[in-house]
Amino acid sequence: MKTFTIVNRETCIACGACFVTAPEVFDYDDDGISFVYFDKNQGNAEIPGELVEDVLExxxxxPSGSIKVSNMPFNGDPTKFE
Ligand code: SF4
Structure with a gap:
């Protein structure tokens, strides 16, 4: 099953937890706000199988529920499946 992820940058509080848990997936900008490294936070890149557990963790x-995970691509919209 495919896995996609995206960060809702409107609600991210720049706590840094995701960079520690999944440093190969999440990066952060100058303000500490997270984004998905693979596809500039579009949520369209399939997460490699070996990194899926890190994404789920x-x-x-x-703490802000900003990391979204789905089996379908997000097309840049973190609220697409809410
Ligand atoms: S996405 Fe969540 S875990 Fe990552 S920096 Fe933002 S608030 Fe923290």
Missing amino acids: ANDGC
Whole structure:
């Protein structure tokens, strides 16, 4: 099953947890706001299988619920499946 992820940058509080949990997936800008490294936070890049567990852990650990995970691409919209 495919996995896609995207950060809702409107709600990210720049806590840094996801960079620690999944440093190969999430990066952060000058303000500390997270984004998905692979595809500039469009949520359209399939996450490599070996990184999926890290993404799910980051999703669980995000204090603001800003990390979205789906089996379908987000097309740049973190609220697409809400
Ligand atoms: S864990 Fe959540 S709130 Fe913290 S930096 Fe990552 S996306 Fe933002």
